Amino acid sequence: MNTPNNRRRRESVEKIERVFVDLLQTRELGDIRVSDICKQAGLNRTTFYANFADVYALADSIRDKLEQNLAELYREEIETGYNSNDYRKLFRHIRDNQIFYRTYFKLGYDNRYRIVAYDEERARREFGGRFVEYHMEFFRSGLTSIIKLWLQNGCRETPDELFEVIRSEYRGRGICPPGSGE
Numbered sequence: 001m002n003t004p005n006n007r008r009r010r011e012s013v014e015k016i017e018r019v020f021v022d023l024l025q026t027r028e029l030g031d032i033r034v035s036d037i038c039k040q041a042g043l044n045r046t047t048f049y050a051n052f053a054d055v056y057a058l059a060d061s062i063r064d065k066l067e068q069n070l071a072e073l074y075r076e077e078i079e080t081g082y083n084s085n086d087y088r089k090l091f092r093h094i095r096d097n098q099i100f101y102r103t104y105f106k107l108g109y110d111n112r113y114r115i116v117a118y119d120e121e122r123a124r125r126e127f128g129g130r131f132v133e134y135h136m137e138f139f140r141s142g143l144t145s146i147i148k149l150w151l152q153n154g155c156r157e158t159p160d161e162l163f164e165v166i167r168s169e170y171r172g173r174g175i176c177p178p179g180s181g182e
Contacts, residue, residue, distance in 0.1 A: 015041040091159035
């Protein structure tokens with residue numbers, strides 16, 4: 001029986017995802033065929049189509065899993081409505097899952113990502129309610145660019161060092177993340 005929690009099905013899905021992510025490191029999404037994935041995974045096409053409509057659905061599934069996994073890191077903050085602005089957790093997660101984040105950005109999900117939640121209420125207070133959407137976009141774009149560069153450089157700096165980069169950008173503006181010693 002091919003149920004969602006069937007061990008064999010889970011293993012097949014994991015193989016498909018691993019092969020797909022590996023292929024994305026050297027190819028563009030539009031150049032990857034279901035047959036390529038199946039051949040490398042040692043699975044037949046019916047197994048692929050039993051789990052995914054096409055490679056785009058597979059890409060979306062990987063994005064969703066990464067975002068869910070990341071949301072789990074911040075679950076307590078989300079549930080309590082408290083935003084610590086501590087990006088070290090994020091940076092550790094990225095460092096430990098580099099290939100998935102490279103894939104995430106390569107697929108262009110950073111243009112509509114849900115990786116980083118911006119504390120809109122705090123921004124309204126800090127900026128007097130003026131131009132908040134511009135401040136949010138500036139922050140998201142800057143953070144995304146820093147993460148991409150960090151990934152491109154193999155995450156050489158530690159999560160604490162990268163957090164210091166973010167913190168230093170806000171030093172003197174009265175909006176340093178809590179726990180930053182400011």
